[in-house]
Amino acid sequence: YKKQFTGVVFNSFNMRNLFFNSIANMGRCTVVVFMLLFVCNMYGQQRFLSNHPRLLFTGAEEAAVKQLIQNNQLAGELAEFLKAKADTLAITPQKPYLKDKYGNILWTSRSYVNRLGTLALAYRLYGERKYLDAANEALLWVCNYPDWDPPHYLDTAEMATAVAIAYDWLYDALPTSTKDLVKKCLYERAIVRVLREYEKGSLGSWAKRETNWNVVCNTGMVLAALGIAEDYPKEAAVILDNAAKYMPNCLKHFAPDGVCYEGPAYWGYTTSYLTLYLKAVADNDNGKGGIAQLPGLERTALYQKRTLTPSGRLFNFGNAGADAQNSPAFFLFSRMYNQPEVAEWYREKLKLTMQDNLLLHQLFFLSLPWFDNASPKKVEKIPALEIYHNTINDIIVFNGNRNKKGSLFLIAKGGEPRQAHQHLDGGTFIVESNGVCWTEDLGADDYALPGFWDGRPDGQRWKYFRNNNFSHNTLSIDHKIQYANGEAFVCEEHTDAKQPSVKLDMTTLYKDQASSVFRTFKLLNDYTIEITDEVDLLSPQSIVSWIASTKAQVEVKENRVRLTHEGKHFYMEIIAPAGATFKTYPAKNTYKGEYPIEGYNMLEAECGLEGGKGKVVVRMSSKRNMR
Numbered sequence: 315y316k317k318q319f320t321g322v323v324f325n326s327f328n329m330r331n332l333f334f335n336s337i338a339n340m341g342r343c344t345v346v347v348f349m350l351l352f353v354c355n356m357y358g359q360q361r362f363l364s365n366h367p368r369l370l371f372t373g374a375e376e377a378a379v380k381q382l383i384q385n386n387q388l389a390g391e392l393a394e395f396l397k398a399k400a401d402t403l404a405i406t407p408q409k410p411y412l413k414d415k416y417g418n419i420l421w422t423s424r425s426y427v428n429r430l431g432t433l434a435l436a437y438r439l440y441g442e443r444k445y446l447d448a449a450n451e452a453l454l455w456v457c458n459y460p461d462w463d464p465p466h467y468l469d470t471a472e473m474a475t476a477v478a479i480a481y482d483w484l485y486d487a488l489p490t491s492t493k494d495l496v497k498k499c500l501y502e503r504a505i506v507r508v509l510r511e512y513e514k515g516s517l518g519s520w521a522k523r524e525t526n527w528n529v530v531c532n533t534g535m536v537l538a539a540l541g542i543a544e545d546y547p548k549e550a551a552v553i554l555d556n557a558a559k560y561m562p563n564c565l566k567h568f569a570p571d572g573v574c575y576e577g578p579a580y581w582g583y584t585t586s587y588l589t590l591y592l593k594a595v596a597d598n599d600n601g602k603g604g605i606a607q608l609p610g611l612e613r614t615a616l617y618q619k620r621t622l623t624p625s626g627r628l629f630n631f632g633n634a635g636a637d638a639q640n641s642p643a644f645f646l647f648s649r650m651y652n653q654p655e656v657a658e659w660y661r662e663k664l665k666l667t668m669q670d671n672l673l674l675h676q677l678f679f680l681s682l683p684w685f686d687n688a689s690p691k692k693v694e695k696i697p698a699l700e701i702y703h704n705t706i707n708d709i710i711v712f713n714g715n716r717n718k719k720g721s722l723f724l725i726a727k728g729g730e731p732r733q734a735h736q737h738l739d740g741g742t743f744i745v746e747s748n749g750v751c752w753t754e755d756l757g758a759d760d761y762a763l764p765g766f767w768d769g770r771p772d773g774q775r776w777k778y779f780r781n782n783n784f785s786h787n788t789l790s791i792d793h794k795i796q797y798a799n800g801e802a803f804v805c806e807e808h809t810d811a812k813q814p815s816v817k818l819d820m821t822t823l824y825k826d827q828a829s830s831v832f833r834t835f836k837l838l839n840d841y842t843i844e845i846t847d848e849v850d851l852l853s854p855q856s857i858v859s860w861i862a863s864t865k866a867q868v869e870v871k872e873n874r875v876r877l878t879h880e881g882k883h884f885y886m887e888i889i890a891p892a893g894a895t896f897k898t899y900p901a902k903n904t905y906k907g908e909y910p911i912e913g914y915n916m917l918e919a920e921c922g923l924e925g926g927k928g929k930v931v932v933r934m935s936s937k938r939n940m941r
Contacts, residue, residue, distance in 0.1 A: 471534030558603025577632030740802030854926030
């Protein structure tokens with residue numbers, strides 16, 4: 315790479331010689347004009363701010379943030395909260411270089427994103443020496459690790475993010491010896507590696523693939539490059555250009571409505587790093603590359619907010635759990651795309667985070683410099699049916715009138731199980747009323763399970779209970795799993811009807827089991843929804859099982875179910891086929907090593923269809939009479 319860039323330097327040197335030789339014979343005024351043009355051209359080529367801090371929270375923004383802390387109560391409370399966290403981190407022992415059971419140091423890297431970002435911000439806001447000393451100690455510590463685990467490049471990308479932020483924010487205060495070590499580490503452990511990856515990596519490379527890795531890794535490399543750009547300006551330019559070239563490989567999947575097909579956990583991961591990239595490039599490179607204008611990104615924060623249940627629950631499909639939702643990405647999106655309803659919602663989330671001392675996102679500290687105090691001018695209107703279209707995972711959201719007690723909320727999905735982090739869950743849903751989620755998704759299992767990533771149709775991934783359709787709120791035929799190379803997608807929608815409805819085509823998920831499978835959701839009123847499964851079986855003797863999981867107490871009476879939780883009730887009834895009944899049983903692990911399953915009950919209705927063709931209709935309501 316030295317050789318590669320030497321060619322550019324020599325070309326520039328020759329051009330300068332040619333320039334100065336050519337103007338030697340010109341008049342004085344002409345020389346002045348040409349000199350001005352030359353200087354302007356050279357300045358225009360610089361793609362980073364001349365001074366530090368230049369990453370995420372520039373020096374020019376510092377005075378306004380300090381004023382905000384004085385004038386805004388929530389911002390002031392947030393500053394005190396962060397100071398308390400920094401006080402703890404300042405005396406927290408360093409983490410040793412130890413690989414976990416997954417064979418990587420990712421959680422160590424993330425802990426240093428939090429540690430170094432929080433300490434560096436506390437020093438900038440309060441100027442207390444203890445924060446600088448603690449950050450300096452942490453920088454020296456991680457830069458003396460033997461490596462940042464390049465085989466699992468997320469680890470390197472997050473550590474580079476942590477180190478670049480602290481180096482940039484503390485640039486004027488750090489010892490020269492620390493800065494020299496940091497520059498060496500960022501160059502050798504990040505910049506050299508990513509330049510090689512851009513040149514030689516395949517489309518499956520961490521820098522080019524179509525998953526969260528792409529955005530996280532490219533963002534970490536951009537921050538590293540911009541952090542030391544005055545020392546390696548040409549390398550920084552190459553990284554900026556290539557990041558903008560390859561990040562759309564992942565981000566194209568957010569089109570058109572902002573869905574992250576990998577699931578809510580990876581929405582959080584991808585967008586938290588995406589917003590770092592967007593802010594850094596906006597401040598240093600005038601937003602070149604056009605990433606902020608990619609289809610779907612403008613809607614993605616609204617999508618995430620509006621797909622939460624009324625009680626604030628995530629629809630944790632795929633490899634997702636109840637992850638921290640206090641990512642500062644919401645503030646960056648609200649400011650960038652003028653979405654005050656997102657800012658208002660996130661401010662409430664900040665209050666709850668501090669009040670209950672919730673688990674913090676590793677980038678939580680940016681909530682203060684990115685603080686958005688905007689409020690919407692009118693109350694947000696919530697449609698009865700919203701459909702967020704996506705090439706992989708269509709998302710469907712029904713809302714009863716939230717001003718009515720007992721109104722219903724349901725969210726469902728399509729999907730392609732073969733894609734990253736997906737389950738055999740096409741057609742699954744969760745439903746909530748009265749602040750209780752009545753059906754559940756069991757979420758992610760242990761990534762270290764044998765064959766966990768073997769997603770072939772006969773792959774071991776689908777043997778684990780959480781990953782297959784036996785644990786999800788969908789169908790199985792003859793107690794068989796869905797076909798992993800199939801898909802479920804929205805094929806019909808009636809969003810403006812008096813009783814809005816949407817139909818999923820799930821046919822290919824039941825390859826060799828049925829010639830057609832369609833699932834329709836219809837909102838009958840604010841309290842009641844009906845699910846109709848139209849199935850044409852290949853064998854008339856086959857049995858269709860309607861399955862749901864719940865954490866509520868279950869009472870079954872033939873074709874009716876009453877669910878109870880903390881004195882609240884929810885009802886289900888099989889309308890068709892005639893004679894079908896529910897049964898219930900505890901959800902159980904199927905293989906050793908799976909995360910324990912406790913407190914979940916399964917509901918199942920085994921339905922035979924006359925002639926192998928017919929409908930399974932289940933009505934669900936917060937009202938006993940289903941009206």
